[in-house]
Amino acid sequence: MPRGRTLGALLDEITDRQPHAEAVVFRGERLTYAALRAQVDRLAGALAAFGVGRGDRVAVLLPNRPEWLITAFAAARLGAVTVAISTFSTPRELGWTLEHAQPRVLVTLESFRGREYLGAVHELCPELARSAPGALKSERLPELRAVIAVEARAPDGVARWSDVLARGDARAPGDAARPDDVCFVLYTSGSTALPKGVTLAHGSVIANGFDIGERQHLTAADRLWLSVPLFWSFGSANALPAILTHGGTIVLQESFEPGEALALMDDERCSVYYGMANMARALLEHPDRPRRALAAMRTGLTIGLPEDVAMTMEAVRAPELCNVYGATETYGNCAVTDAHDPLDVRLTTQGRPLPGMQVRVVDPDSGRPLGPGKVGEFRVKGYLTPGYYRDPEQTRAAFDAEGWFVTGDLGLVGDDGRLRFRGRLKELIKTGGANVAPLEVEAILLTHPAVKQAYVVGVSDRERGEVGIAAVELHDGAVATAEALTAFCRERLASYKVPARIVFRAADQFPRTATGKVQKPRLREDLERLHAGEAR
Numbered sequence: 001m002p003r004g005r006t007l008g009a010l011l012d013e014i015t016d017r018q019p020h021a022e023a024v025v026f027r028g029e030r031l032t033y034a035a036l037r038a039q040v041d042r043l044a045g046a047l048a049a050f051g052v053g054r055g056d057r058v059a060v061l062l063p064n065r066p067e068w069l070i071t072a073f074a075a076a077r078l079g080a081v082t083v084a085i086s087t088f089s090t091p092r093e094l095g096w097t098l099e100h101a102q103p104r105v106l107v108t109l110e111s112f113r114g115r116e117y118l119g120a121v122h123e124l125c126p127e128l129a130r131s132a133p134g135a136l137k138s139e140r141l142p143e144l145r146a147v148i149a150v151e152a153r154a155p156d157g158v159a160r161w162s163d164v165l166a167r168g169d170a171r172a173p174g175d176a177a178r179p180d181d182v183c184f185v186l187y188t189s190g191s192t193a194l195p196k197g198v199t200l201a202h203g204s205v206i207a208n209g210f211d212i213g214e215r216q217h218l219t220a221a222d223r224l225w226l227s228v229p230l231f232w233s234f235g236s237a238n239a240l241p242a243i244l245t246h247g248g249t250i251v252l253q254e255s256f257e258p259g260e261a262l263a264l265m266d267d268e269r270c271s272v273y274y275g276m277a278n279m280a281r282a283l284l285e286h287p288d289r290p291r292r293a294l295a296a297m298r299t300g301l302t303i304g305l306p307e308d309v310a311m312t313m314e315a316v317r318a319p320e321l322c323n324v325y326g327a328t329e330t331y332g333n334c335a336v337t338d339a340h341d342p343l344d345v346r347l348t349t350q351g352r353p354l355p356g357m358q359v360r361v362v363d364p365d366s367g368r369p370l371g372p373g374k375v376g377e378f379r380v381k382g383y384l385t386p387g388y389y390r391d392p393e394q395t396r397a398a399f400d401a402e403g404w405f406v407t408g409d410l411g412l413v414g415d416d417g418r419l420r421f422r423g424r425l426k427e428l429i430k431t432g433g434a435n436v437a438p439l440e441v442e443a444i445l446l447t448h449p450a451v452k453q454a455y456v457v458g459v460s461d462r463e464r465g466e467v468g469i470a471a472v473e474l475h476d477g478a479v480a481t482a483e484a485l486t487a488f489c490r491e492r493l494a495s496y497k498v499p500a501r502i503v504f505r506a507a508d509q510f511p512r513t514a515t516g517k518v519q520k521p522r523l524r525e526d527l528e529r530l531h532a533g534e535a536r
Contacts, residue, residue, distance in 0.1 A: 005179035006202040007076035026252040043074035045169030050134045050146045054079030059103035061085040064252045079176035083185045084231035088494030091120040102143040133159035179203030189437035197389030198328045204383040208331040209241020211354040215336040216299045220247035225270040227253040238332030239274045258282040266292045273300030276433040277308035284315035306347040325350035329385040349418040357382035379404035429458030450478035457524040459531045467500035
């Protein structure tokens with residue numbers, strides 16, 4: 001276990017031990033741990049000059065790039081909090097997140113994969129164009145003082161990354177953070193229409209991340225291929241601390257593209273895979289796959305059905321791949337198989353709880369604990385979120401009277417102490433590894449003038465695990481096609497939240513309770529049959 005209990009102290013510890021070892025690889029750039037720390041210290045000095053201090057928020061809207069890591073560690077140096085924003089965000093979603101998080105500084109780029117970030121920020125803060133970097137005073141975002149762009153050029157009011165680093169003091173600032181301080185706010189969809197900002201603390205990120213790495217038997221010689229976004233807990237609260245606490249190398253891919261991914265894994269001799277089944281299938285089916293040896297690949301983490309895990313092992317040639325269970329609120333994972341477990345154990349279970357974690361199974365109605373082999377709801381104690389950012393009501397609702405985190409997931413714990421996941425009680429849809437709250441999608445559909453009512457449910461899908469299907473009733477006399485409603489959603493939602501299919505129903509075609517409430521479990525069954533029939 002590392003001695004450093006904050007992210008800044010962890011970076012110092014590794015750098016002092018192996019300053020010339022590779023820390024980060026990105027395109028043609030290679031940063032040793034010493035070079036990484038030098039840039040972190042410079043940025044920390046610059047952020048301090050912008051007024052960032054203990055408890056302030058620094059928002060990061062970037063794909064997987066070194067600047068994401070540098071910013072997170074620099075914020076940690078100052079005792080500030082990294083707010084991770086999804087690169088899938090639409091202008092509406094970005095506006096909501098920035099208003100909720102109220103960051104002191106935003107680090108971003110002009111655009112990425114067709115999404116114009118700086119344009120959206122200027123619309124949110126028209127004062128930005130008239131402000132000097134660090135002197136912004138925005139009516140809508142009163143805490144925001146500076147916007148930093150990583151590109152070589154930047155519009156009026158936006159500071160260039162290179163200029164900010166050049167102004168930063170190279171002397172290492174003191175570590176203002178404490179182990180119990182929050183280091184990340186990660187936004188995740190839940191059972192409500194709006195995302196929840198899950199807070200995670202330094203010490204628990206490091207301790208749980210180290211234990212995740214131990215289950216994979218990671219060492220300083222390991223090299224992690226990381227295409228899973230850092231704004232997800234699977235990236236920032238799982239993969240990142242797992243590899244860093246063991247002094248390994250992070251090979252970043254800005255966003256997933258299977259041909260480039262195969263080349264990176266092969267050329268950089270990556271040994272650790274983090275990814276979902278849909279990513280592995282794309283790798284397996286890519287025409288370059290047969291000529292890529294992937295000779296160094298050994299372990300990593302994935303989730304899915306036994307056939308998905310087996311397929312992933314074949315796709316990336318990782319014979320010691322691990323299966324997992326967890327949530328953002330449990331620091332990414334609370335249970336992981338051991339890389340040296342027998343194959344059938346890693347295919348059919350999610351392993352034993354990690355050190356410091358407890359998982360019990362309860363009757364979901366009464367909360368009464370159930371014995372081994374009984375299916376019920378998982379509840380977790382141990383390394384848990386301190387709460388949801390600026391949401392005390394949701395925080396209270398997330399824990400039972402004894403302080404166990406209420407997962408909403410069904411499963412059992414066998415006589416061997418291993419978890420076996422059996423599905424979800426919640427209506428949350430998990431598509432390709434991303435969480436989608438049906439209420440959020442329904443709320444958008446209901447803003448369309450033709451839509452009278454809309455219900456979104458998740459159905460099983462071979463490619464993405466689950467996809468959302470919307471059942472919609474139109475107002476009398478209104479006309480709208482599925483294509484038009486899909487386009488409407490695409491303008492207002494991140495792409496992974498857009499329903500895979502929209503079907504139309506008359507009012508009397510929705511299954512209902514005796515009191516007239518739509519029965520979503522029965523609706524899900526109906527749409528599951530429809531989706532399964534068309535998939536054949």
